[in-house]
Structure formats: C-alpha cells, structure tokens
Amino acid sequence: MTRGAQTQASKAPEHPERGWHELDVGAVASALGTDPSAGLSDEEARRRLDEYGPNELEERAGRTLGQIIWEQVSSILILILVFAGGIAALLGRPYDTAAILAIVVLFVVLGVVQEYRAQKAIAALKQMAAPQVRAMRAGRVVELSARELVPGDLVLLETGAVVPADMRVVESVNLRAGEAALTGESEPVDKTTAPIAGADTQLGDRANMAYLGTSVTFGRGSALVTGTGMRTELGRIAELIQDVRHEKTLLQRRLDGLAKVLALIAVVIAALVFATGLARGEDTALILLTAVSLAVAIVPEGLPAVLTFTLALGAQRMLGRKALIRRLPAVETLGSVTVICSDKTGTLTQNRMTVLALRSPDAQADLGETLRERGPKARLELDDEAALLAPLLASGALCNDAILDPKTLEAVGDPTEGALVVVAARYGLDKPDLDATLPRAAELPFDSGRKRMTTVHEVPSGDLGVVEGLRAVADGRPYVALTKGAADALVERCVSLWSGGRILPLDDAGREGLGQEIEGLTAGGMRVLAVAARGLKELPGEGDAEGVERGLVYLGLAAMVDPPRPEARDAVATCKTAGIRPVMITGDHPLTARAIAADLGMAAPDARVLTGRDLEAMGAGELREAVREVNVFARVSPEHKLRIVDALQEEGEVVAMTGDGVNDAPALKKADIGVAMGSGTDVAKEAAEVVLLDDNFATIVAAVEEGRVVYDNVRRFVQFSVSGNVAKVLIVAIPPFFGLPLLLVPIMILFSNLLTDGLLGLGMGVERAERDTMRRPPYAPTEGIFSRGIAQHVTTIGPVLGAGMILVGWLAWRAAGGAGAVTATEEALVATTVFTVLAFAQLVRALSNRSFREPVWRTGLGGNRVLLAMIGAALVLQLAVVYTPFLQNVFQTEPLPPVTLAAGAAAAAVMLCVMELEKALRRRRTRPLVASPGEAGGGG
Numbered sequence: 003m004t005r006g007a008q009t010q011a012s013k014a015p016e017h018p019e020r021g022w023h024e025l026d027v028g029a030v031a032s033a034l035g036t037d038p039s040a041g042l043s044d045e046e047a048r049r050r051l052d053e054y055g056p057n058e059l060e061e062r063a064g065r066t067l068g069q070i071i072w073e074q075v076s077s078i079l080i081l082i083l084v085f086a087g088g089i090a091a092l093l094g095r096p097y098d099t100a101a102i103l104a105i106v107v108l109f110v111v112l113g114v115v116q117e118y119r120a121q122k123a124i125a126a127l128k129q130m131a132a133p134q135v136r137a138m139r140a141g142r143v144v145e146l147s148a149r150e151l152v153p154g155d156l157v158l159l160e161t162g163a164v165v166p167a168d169m170r171v172v173e174s175v176n177l178r179a180g181e182a183a184l185t186g187e188s189e190p191v192d193k194t195t196a197p198i199a200g201a202d203t204q205l206g207d208r209a210n211m212a213y214l215g216t217s218v219t220f221g222r223g224s225a226l227v228t229g230t231g232m233r234t235e236l237g238r239i240a241e242l243i244q245d246v247r248h249e250k251t252l253l254q255r256r257l258d259g260l261a262k263v264l265a266l267i268a269v270v271i272a273a274l275v276f277a278t279g280l281a282r283g284e285d286t287a288l289i290l291l292t293a294v295s296l297a298v299a300i301v302p303e304g305l306p307a308v309l310t311f312t313l314a315l316g317a318q319r320m321l322g323r324k325a326l327i328r329r330l331p332a333v334e335t336l337g338s339v340t341v342i343c344s345d346k347t348g349t350l351t352q353n354r355m356t357v358l359a360l361r362s363p364d365a366q367a368d369l370g371e372t373l374r375e376r377g378p379k380a381r382l383e384l385d386d387e388a389a390l391l392a393p394l395l396a397s398g399a400l401c402n403d404a405i406l407d408p409k410t411l412e413a414v415g416d417p418t419e420g421a422l423v424v425v426a427a428r429y430g431l432d433k434p435d436l437d438a439t440l441p442r443a444a445e446l447p448f449d450s451g452r453k454r455m456t457t458v459h460e461v462p463s464g465d466l467g468v469v470e471g472l473r474a475v476a477d478g479r480p481y482v483a484l485t486k487g488a489a490d491a492l493v494e495r496c497v498s499l500w501s502g503g504r505i506l507p508l509d510d511a512g513r514e515g516l517g518q519e520i521e522g523l524t525a526g527g528m529r530v531l532a533v534a535a536r537g538l539k540e541l542p543g544e545g546d547a548e549g550v551e552r553g554l555v556y557l558g559l560a561a562m563v564d565p566p567r568p569e570a571r572d573a574v575a576t577c578k579t580a581g582i583r584p585v586m587i588t589g590d591h592p593l594t595a596r597a598i599a600a601d602l603g604m605a606a607p608d609a610r611v612l613t614g615r616d617l618e619a620m621g622a623g624e625l626r627e628a629v630r631e632v633n634v635f636a637r638v639s640p641e642h643k644l645r646i647v648d649a650l651q652e653e654g655e656v657v658a659m660t661g662d663g664v665n666d667a668p669a670l671k672k673a674d675i676g677v678a679m680g681s682g683t684d685v686a687k688e689a690a691e692v693v694l695l696d697d698n699f700a701t702i703v704a705a706v707e708e709g710r711v712v713y714d715n716v717r718r719f720v721q722f723s724v725s726g727n728v729a730k731v732l733i734v735a736i737p738p739f740f741g742l743p744l745l746l747v748p749i750m751i752l753f754s755n756l757l758t759d760g761l762l763g764l765g766m767g768v769e770r771a772e773r774d775t776m777r778r779p780p781y782a783p784t785e786g787i788f789s790r791g792i793a794q795h796v797t798t799i800g801p802v803l804g805a806g807m808i809l810v811g812w813l814a815w816r817a818a819g820g821a822g823a824v825t826a827t828e829e830a831l832v833a834t835t836v837f838t839v840l841a842f843a844q845l846v847r848a849l850s851n852r853s854f855r856e857p858v859w860r861t862g863l864g865g866n867r868v869l870l871a872m873i874g875a876a877l878v879l880q881l882a883v884v885y886t887p888f889l890q891n892v893f894q895t896e897p898l899p900p901v902t903l904a905a906g907a908a909a910a911a912v913m914l915c916v917m918e919l920e921k922a923l924r925r926r927r928t929r930p931l932v933a934s935p936g937e938a939g940g941g942g
C-alpha cells in the first residue's frame with residue numbers, strides 16, 4: 003500500500019518553476035515528493051510537520067502584549083490615578099504616592115494578565131473548533147486536524163468542508179468551491195484536474211487549484227497540498243484581511259462608558275470640593291488630599307479585571323455544558339436571546355428513524371405493534387401480501403446511501419435512509435444483494451431544497467427475483483430511475499402508479515386520495531417519504547434532475563417515526579418560563595412538524611404552521627406580522643431561514659438560529675447567535691458563534707442560562723462596587739464640612755477598591771445560576787446595567803453605608819476628644835477605624851449580594867466556596883494592614899483595640915440587616931417568577 007509514498011518520500015517538496023496550476027497531476031506529485039493516490043508516509047509527514055510547522059495562520063487578530071499594556075495604561079482611570087499620585091507626591095506623602103503608583107502597576111498587570119489569558123482561552127477554543135480533515139497517509143484514510151497538514155498531503159474533500167490549505171485538485175466528482183472570501187466571486191466555481199496554461203492566470207480562474215479559506219459547496223474530490231499556513235494565498239494577504247480591531251463585547255463597551263462617566267464625576271466632585279474648601283479658607287494640603295482621595299474613591303479599579311474574568315469563565319462553563327463558544331461576545335449575547343429557532347431533526351428529535359407504516363397501491367403494513375412486541379430487531383416474512391410491497395421496499399433501499407449490517411439489522415449513514423434499508427432487510431431484502439442485482443449507474447444526490455433524491459440503475463437481462471416488477475416499471479428501457487423524497491411533492495410528480503403488476507394512470511382524484519393518505523400519516527408526527535420510478539433510455543446528464551424526476555410511476559409510501567429527545571421537552575418548558583420563544587424550522591411536512599411541536603409543548607395541536615411556499619407568497623410586512631405568533635415553519639429551505647431571522651430581528655427579537663449545512667451559513671451569520679451542529683459542515687461552524695458538541699436543543703438553553711449567569715454576575719459586581727464607591731465618596735466629601743479629619747486616606751481607598759472589592763468581585767464572578775435565572779425575562783440589549791433595581795440599590799445602600807461610616811468616624815473622633823484635642827496619631831486611629839469597619843461591612847455585603855432577590859439565609863453561605871475563600875483572604879489582608887508594623891507605616895494605620903473590632907463586627911451585622919431589608923422591599927416592588935415576557939418583572 004505504501005509503495006509510492008515510500009519511494010518518493012525522502013525527496014523534499016520544491017516549488018516548481020511554473021505555477022502549480024500549469025503542471026499535470028504527475029508533475030505536481032513529483033515536485034511535492036508524494037504519491038497522488040497513497041499520500042505521504044506517516045514518517046515523512048511527521049518530518050515535514052517539523053520542517054514547515056503547523057498549518058495555521060499567525061494569529062494577528064489577537065493584540066500583542068504591548069498593545070494590551072498600552073490599552074490598560076492609557077485608560078482614563080489609570081490617568082486619573084497617576085494624576086492623583088502626582089499630587090500626593092507634591093503634598094510630600096511618599097507612601098501615598100508610592101502606593102498609588104504601585105497599585106497602578108498592579109492594576110495594569112492584573113488587567114493585562116486577565117486580558118491576555120482571556121485572549122489565549124479564546125484562541126484555544128478556536129483551535130478546538132479547527133476543522134478535522136480526511137487525508138490519505140501511506141495509502142490509508144486518516145482523520146486529522148487541519149493543523150497537522152503538510153505540503154504533499156493528499157486530502158479528501160467533500161461537500162461542506164472548508165478547504166484547509168492551498169492544494170492542487172487531482173480528482174473532481176462535480177467538485178465545486180465557493181471562493182467569495184478569497185476572490186470576491188459569489189458564484190461557486192467548478193473544479194477540474196487538467197493543467198491550465200498561463201503563469202499569470204488569476205486565482206479565480208485557476209480551476210484546478212483549491213485555496214485555503216474557500217469551501218466545498220458541492221461534490222467531492224481529492225487534492226494535493228501545495229502550501230500550508232502562511233505559505234498560502236490567504237496567508238500572503240492575511241495581514242491585510244485580518245481584523246486587527248479588538249472585538250469588545252456589549253458589556254465591555256457599556257462598562258467602558260460607565261467608567262468614563264464615573265471618571266468625569268470624580269473630576270467634577272474633586273473640583274467642587276477643592277473650590278469650596280478654598281473658599282472656606284481651609285488648609286490647602288488637606289483640600290488637595292481630599293480631592294485626590296475622592297478621585298481615587300470613584301474609580302472602579304477592579305471592574306475591568308472582574309469583567310474579563312467573568313466572561314472567560316462563562317465561555318468555559320458553556321464548554322462544560324457542550325456549547326463551544328467561538329467568539330467571546332456570544333457569551334453575553336446568549337443571555338439576551340429572546341427567540342431560539344431550531345431545526346427539528348436531530349436537535350429536537352433523536353434522529354433515530356424507524357419505519358412504522360408502508361403503503362403501496364395493492365398492500366399495506368403497520369409495524370408498530372409488531373416492533374413493540376418483538377423488539378427493534380424483528381424480522382418479517384415476505385409472504386404473498388408482503389410481496390406486493392417488494393418494489394417499494396427494494397426501491398427505498400436501492401435509492402439509498404446507508405450501509406446495512408444484515409446481522410444486527412442496523413444501518414450506518416443518514417437515519418432517514420437507514421430506516422428504509424432496515425425495513426427492507428426485515429423482509430429479507432438486504433441492500434447488498436439488491437445492489438448486486440440492479441447495479442447503480444448514476445445518481446442525483448439529495449438536497450434539502452429539492453427534498454428528494456434519485457438513483458439510476460441498469461436493468462440486467464437475467465432474473466431479478468422479487469424485484470422483477472421493476473423491469474416492468476422500467477417499461478422495456480435499459481435503465482430504471484428510482485426516486486424517493488418528501489411525499490406530498492413527489493406524488494405531484496407521479497403520472498401513473500404500479501398496481502396489479504401493471505402501470506395504471508394516476509389522475510387528479512387519485513393524487514388527492516394519496517394526499518389524504520399522506521396527511522393521515524403525517525398528522526401523527528411521522529415523516530412520510532414517497533417512492534417512485536420510471537424507465538430511462540439513457541443515463542441522465544449531470545444535474546439533470548428536472549428532466550428525470552417527472553412523469554414518475556408511484557410505488558408507495560414509507561412513514562417513519564423519530565421520537566423527540568426526552569430532554570428537549572424540559573428545555574422547551576424552561577424557555578417558556580425564561581421568556582424565550584422556541585421556534586421550529588424544519589424541512590419536514592407541516593403536519594409532522596406540528597405534531598412533534600405539540601408533543602414538545604412548542605405549539606398548540608391546532609397551531610398555525612407556515613410553509614416555505616407561504617413565506618414566498620408573503621411580503622416583508624406580512625411576514626413580520628406572521629413571525630410574531632407562528633412557532634412552526636415547515637417545508638422550509640435554508641434560504642427561507644434568512645428571511646425568518648430578518649423578520650424576527652425587525653420585530654426586535656434577539657435570535658439564535660441553528661443550522662448544519664452549507665446553505666445555512668448566511669442565516670447563521672445573520673442571526674444574533676448562529677448555532678452550528680457539531681456534526682454539521684465546517685462551513686456552518688465557521689459562520690456560527692456557538693457550536694453544539696452534542697447537537698442538542700437542550701444545550702442551547704443551557705448556554706443561554708450560562709449567558710444570563712455571566713450577565714448577572716457582572717451586574718452583581720457593578721451593584722456591589724458602585725454602591726460601595728458612592729459610600730466612599732460620601733465618607734471623604736462630607737466630613738470636612740463638619741470639621742472632621744479625613745476619614746479615609748487615598749491609600750486606604752485604593753486598598754479597599756482594588757484588593758477588598760477586587761477579590762470579592764472575583765468571588766462573585768464564579769457565582770452559579772440563581773434559582774430564578776430562567777424564570778425571568780431576558781435582558782434586552784438596550785437595557786442598561788442599572789435596570790431592575792440596581793439603580794435603587796446604589797442610591798439607597800450607597801448613602802446608607804456612607805452615612806453609617808461617617809457616624810462610625812464621628813464616634814471615634816469624639817472618643818479621641820473631638821475638635822481641637824485630636825493628635826495626628828489619633829486622627830490615624832479614627833481613619834483606621836473607618837477603614838476597617840468599612841472592610842467588615844463590605845465582606846457581609848458581598849454575602850448578601852449573592853442574590854438579587856433571595857434573602858441571605860436562603861442562598862446560604864457555602865454555595866460559593868471561591869467567594870468564601872476571597873472573604874477570608876480579604877479579612878486576613880485587612881488585619882495585616884492594621885496590625886503589621888511595616889504595613890502600618892505604608893498605610894498610615896494604627897492598631898485597633900479588640901473592642902473596636904467587636905464594635906465593627908456589630909456594625910457590619912447592622913449593615914447586613916439593611917441590605918436584606920432593601921432586598922425584601924425589592925421583592926415586594928417587583929413580581930417574581932414571570933412566565934412570559936409580557937409580564938416583565940423588571941423593577942428598574
């Protein structure tokens with residue numbers, strides 16, 4: 003087997019003087035040092051991989067470390083801090099200055115590390131999604147990651163695959179490639195194998211080459227890899243086309259905006275305090291220091307790091323639930339999804355088809371009972387009655403690409419086809435025998451637009467056995483064409499039927515009768531295929547479906563069940579309570595679709611169903627109106643999906659749409675969240691934001707839930723951190739008006755914002771779904787972060803916390819003797835008291851903050867170990883700052899007597915009560931657990 007590969011392998015590939023497209027296949031193979039039928043040997047492939055490196059484009063879309071650092075350093079928040087540090091230096095406060103600068107550095111490093119890790123994580127996810135390719139190595143077909151391809155590899159191409167490198171086509175069976183990404187040409191190009199003259203032939207005209215970044219839209223073939231990675235046409239222009247813009251998520255952009263607003267407020271308040279202080283003739287140093295503290299207090303230092311962390315974690319969790327995220331923004335968009343448009347077969351159903359009913363003009367069989375009694379492996383006798391079904395059964399198995407294992411009575415391949423092969427085998431008609439009797443001579447493959455397929459078979463002169471009838475159907479012609487497909491449409495193409503051993507005419511009345519029969523079967527949720535045949539004088543030309551698939555002789559019907567996935571029913575119910583509308587979009591018959599939709603709870607048994615034909619007859623306005631209420635679309639082609647997404651989006655919906663085929667790609671791109679099936683084509687995956695590793699509808703719903711959790715956790719941190727900062731601003735700004743000393747010095751505020759809040763923020767980022775996460779309406783993309791009660795929280799809890807801390811400060815100051823009698827050390831003691839009690843209060847607030855609605859005793863303490871650990875760490879750090887001599891120096895703290903700590907703990911307990919009271923009020927204000935988006939319970 004390894005002959006050629008072995009003899010030629012040691013010769014290194016060299017680029018020929020003429021273009022690859024100018025050489026014939028033999029010359030290409032010899033220049034590449036490979037065998038055009040067996041491929042490279044494993045050893046040689048390994049060697050070349052070492053030499054040429056993996057087949058991937060250098061990641062230029064990702065920002066470099068330098069860029070990430072610059073982005074962090076140049077952010078407005080950092081600039082404010084640097085400015086504040088400068089003033090502190092002017093005031094002769096070296097520790098404050100050093101601390102501010104140290105924290106600036108820490109902040110930048112933390113941000114950079116987070117960003118860098120998030121970027122790496124996404125790159126890793128992308129790699130997981132890298133296409134698998136089938137290649138020949140040493141004469142055997144192997145499956146490998148596209149990254150492992152090397153020049154000289156022989157790659158097998160099939161419909162839906164992305165072309166994984168630049169290659170010279172050596173075999174083409176109707177092979178066609180979409181090259182729009184590379185050449186801008188929107189029509190697919192036919193691929194050929196013969197050499198093409200002209201060194202300067204345009205890329206688009208080099209029909210015997212296939213290029214990285216294009217995709218196979220039709221047919222199959224094989225090709226020799228001529229260039230990989232950056233040594234491809236795409237690699238050459240990669241720098242030009244790679245999107246260097248860093249894609250920020252909606253939340254990131256919103257939070258950037260929030261940070262800017264806060265920064266502006268910081269500057270304004272600081273200026274105000276400075277001006278009023280000057281006007282009242284206060285000590286300039288104190289005023290300046292206050293202004294610096296204010297600026298530092300408002301800036302939410304921990305926010306960016308917490309955000310990236312939370313998003314990356316969300317993507318990871320989704321992966322754990324079998325949804326692979328290809329673009330980070332999808333994590334949060336998922337949380338806003340309002341409509342999920344899902345394929346039926348395989349996503350909502352199990353895609354395990356079993357034929358339960360057979361109908362031919364002369365006989366019928368219902369197998370449900372038998373299979374229930376005798377199990378799925380039941381075999382049946384081809385008695386006189388059943389023999390009347392033989393042409394139907396045999397044709398169904400012949401016009402078919404599934405492979406039967408006659409022993410186990412199982413089939414591999416497309417489940418619809420497998421069911422037909424299996425039912426024929428039940429009656430002793432094994433596909434391999436049939437294939438031998440009536441050899442296949444040509445085929446018109448299935449496509450979901452036509453919804454049928456045809457195979458053409460030679461009719462040999464010898465005895466055909468049980469399928470002798472097909473000779474008569476062929477009506478003396480040398481070939482018989484067998485067509486199977488969606489029953490309603492196929493029956494319309496039949497002009498006669500096979501009955502009593504003769505071809506009888508089929509008139510409109512007859513077709514109507516068959517239509518009713520089909521309707522009867524589909525209404526029970528079965529997929530019904532019709533099978534028909536005709537004689538042919540000669541083999542049809544390529545793509546001559548229209549010429550062949552008409553004037554057919556009707557042979558019969560096969561109806562099969564495909565049970566719903568058990569978990570889909572729950573997922574549909576979850577969608578409903580979560581204010582998300584599940585919509586079924588299927589190529590199947592309207593009645594089949596509706597019956598299954600009803601079974602899953604997606605639609606009423608008599609719900610309105612729209613078909614592809616209905617859609618075509620509708621104007622844009624009409625369609626918009628229809629998509630508001632229709633949950634089942636049937637007999638839909640991939641092109642219709644695009645219109646459905648469009649109409650839904652016009653209606654303001656955030657749409658997730660599933661798909662697996664090449665033609666689904668435009669709809670996946672258009673949808674807010676394109677969802678590709680793990681089993682689908684590479685083209686669909688490339689177009690999608692999310693790939694379902696298990697093809698399961700329930701997985702989409704799980705991903706939506708995780709998306710909401712991410713959103714919740716970010717909002718949780720914003721609520722916590724902004725209300726805390728409001729308090730800190732008040733603590734700094736108010737006391738000077740009453741002659742009190744500064745209650746928090748800048749370095750303390752920094753510590754609180756960055757370490758205490760940052761650690762707690764990370765703890766909040768890992769919070770799991772709340773009990774009502776999927777029982778409330780989705781977040782509208784236009785909805786601000788401060789909606790649903792967060793604004794109230796910030797404006798009530800913030801001032802309460804601030805007032806409480808001022809009271810603490812005032813008590814401490816009075817205890818030290820009050821106006822005129824307080825020494826510098828005692829001032830430091832007062833500040834340390836406020837600093838520490840505030841830290842305690844923040845710790846308990848973090849606990850209460852675990853749920854937006856539920857009381858803390860319900861959410862419990864143990865559910866989030868990370869948060870508990872962070873609370874512990876923050877506590878230890880706080881005590882360290884207060885009690886270790888070196889840190890006392892840096893942070894200008896004084897050791898607190900135990901009684902103050904105890905009082906601080908008591909104050910924190912009071913704060914907890916206030917938080918819980920606010921939540922109780924929020925619960926009363928807003929209706930909980932909504933069932934539909936109409937009754938939205940957002941209190942914001």
Ligand SMILES: Nc1ncnc2c1ncn2[C@@H]1O[C@H](COP(=O)(O)OP(=O)(O)OP(=O)(O)O)[C@@H](O)[C@H]1O
Nearest residue numbers: 345346347418450453454455486487488588589590
């Ligand atoms: N292999 C096949 N040969 C002939 N006809 C088929 C074949 N597979 C499906 N059909 C017919 O074509 C119709 C549409 O099939 P299509 O594959 O587009 O839908 P589907 O993908 O199975 O459904 P969904 O869109 O819900 O996933 C089916 O209802 C069936 O009648």
